[in-house]
Amino acid sequence: MNTGLGDAYNLGWKLALVTQGRATQQLLDTYEAERLPVAADVLKTTSTNTNLLLGHSVLTRLFRDFVFVPLMGLPAVQRKAQAKASQLNVGYRGGPLVSRPGLLLRLASFLRGGPRAGDRAPNAPCLLQTAGEPMPVI
Numbered sequence: 755m756n757t758g759l760g761d762a763y764n765l766g767w768k769l770a771l772v773t774q775g776r777a778t779q780q781l782l783d784t785y786e787a788e789r790l791p792v793a794a795d796v797l798k799t800t801s802t803n804t805n806l807l808l809g810h811s812v813l814t815r816l817f818r819d820f821v822f823v824p825l826m827g828l829p830a831v832q833r834k835a836q837a838k839a840s841q842l843n844v845g846y847r848g849g850p851l852v853s854r855p856g857l858l859l860r861l862a863s864f865l866r867g868g869p870r871a872g873d874r875a876p877n878a879p880c881l882l883q884t885a886g887e888p889m890p891v892i
Contacts, residue, residue: 756841757796761789784850792844799838847872 765785771777806822809815825831837843846852852872855863863870 757793760792760841760844764789788846788849792841842874845873
C-alpha cells in the first residue's frame with residue numbers, strides 16, 4: 755500500500771504541473787527513474803522475507819529459527835524493519851531532478867545537517883484546529 759501511495763503522489767504532482775503548463779512533459783520522464791528502484795527494492799525484500807519465513811530447506815529453517823527470529827526480538831532490529839516497511843525513508847537524492855553540486859557544496863551541506871535535495875520533508879508541527887494547541891506528530 756505504501757508503495758502505491760508513493761507512486762500516486764510522485765506521479766500526481768508531476769501530472770498536475772504538466773497539465774497546468776507549469777512544467778514540460780519531460781518532468782513525467784523522471785517518474786520511472788525515481789519510483790522503479792523503490793518498487794524493485796520492495797519486491798526483493800518481500801521475496802527474501804517470504805522465502806525465509808516459509809523455510810523451503812532445512813538450512814533456511816535453521817537460519818530462520820535460530821538467527822532471524824531471535825534478531826527480530828531486538829528493539830534496534832524492530833525499528834529498522836519498521837522503517838523499511840513504512841517506506842518513510844525513501845528519498846531521491848540520486849534522482850534526475852536533483853542537481854549534482856560540487857564536492858565542497860556537498861561537504862558543506864553534510865556538515866550543516868538537515869534535509870538535502872531529494873530527501874523526504876521532515877515532519878512539521880501541527881495545530882489542533884479547535885484549540886490552536888500544538889499537536890504531537892507521530
